[in-house]
Amino acid sequence: MPEATRRAVEAAPCGGATGEHRRDAQGTRRLLLDAASHLFAERGYERATVRDIASRAGVNQALLFRYFGSKKALFGEVMARGGQEQLRATPPERLFEVALRGMLAEGAGPGTDRSLEVCLRSIGGSDEIGEALRGLGDEYADVLATLSRADDGALRGDLALSWLLGIGLMRVVVGKEPLASADPDAVCRLVGEALTALLEGLPKTE
């Protein structure tokens, strides 16, 4: 009886019935998306195989292709889903700190956005992957750029985003000490002071 490993039961919170673990295309889609989101963040695009993802979702690997067409398309949906919410729900002047704290927090609850972590671990993948990553980066940088009134505000925004991603890179991906174990408050304070000077730097003219 090879169906000993049925998908986890607690999922599929859409239908309303509680113990659902039967044929449910929508639910299976969501299970795959959640599993992919987790594994892409943990291992990056290339190292998270479709079999890993399907296995974590408790779902047959062929269904991933039935519902998403390809691994890249699945990645695209994961990236499109995440990030956007945090980006729109956060006022610009708080975006940097919120994103930084999200990166500094350990494996926080399922509510936290791991899109930036996915970006960091998927660098160097195929060009299409790079495109998907650039999209999210652009949105963040655009918001950060509005914080500076200098005429090179866009460049300053890029530099702020660069620091954010660099910190995530060293802390989360590389695990560099002492940064990896540093107190989030201390990191925020040090970075915040330096960045305030950068973003609120006096415009050249005025």
Added chain:
Amino acid sequence: MPEATRRAVEAAPCGGATGEHRRDAQGTRRLLLDAASHLFAERGYERATVRDIASRAGVNQALLFRYFGSKKALFGEVMARGGQEQLRATPPERLFEVALRGMLAEGAGPGTDRSLEVCLRSIGGSDEIGEALRGLGDEYADVLATLSRADDGALRGDLALSWLLGIGLMRVVVGKEPLASADPDAVCRLVGEALTALLEGLPKTE
């Protein structure tokens, strides 16, 4: 006659004879190292295949394994060779700017160190790769940490290195505009001012 594609002739600057393109184990080793250094920097560890590397070196692919044992071992030699020189030849207080300018410069001559670029593009590879990358990062961070006299100087050094790598990530790997096309002097000035505040920040006590 399948030997139409002999290795490039201008190489092997060791023996002294100019037109050398015959059997030369040392020369072949060097050709492979150079080709690997270039391709790892351009595509990262995973995407640069052993066949690509051997092909660029104008050398049969089996020789890579004969002289280095494995692709990972070759990567280790590339990482060990690069970086160290720049790291030791540069006085600590100039290291950040030199490394930053090296990253901001386009495909500079063969003299420039591309180790940091290799790091950035190889993130997310296997764990052994991560180890090799961490080694280089540690050395840079150690030097940068000496610039700050604050009692959390090591953390400040990590944050400086994070920014350096983040800028390289956005500019070189992702190609984020306007950063990617920005004037190196402008970038250095903006980052330098903000970092001076961070690294020379007053110690908490004294």
Added chain:
DNA sequence: ATTATCTATAGATCTATAGATAATGC
């Protein structure tokens, strides 16, 4: 004779697909 180089191929992955099986809705 030694050994640098090349040919051919084993062996391990991984994505993706074709077609069989079986659970649901009418």
Added chain:
DNA sequence: ATTATCTATAGATCTATAGATAATGC
């Protein structure tokens, strides 16, 4: 009957190795 799910496998890579070939040094 419809369609969600599963089995089996094609097909494409990629690293690595065993053994053949051929250019050098004595």
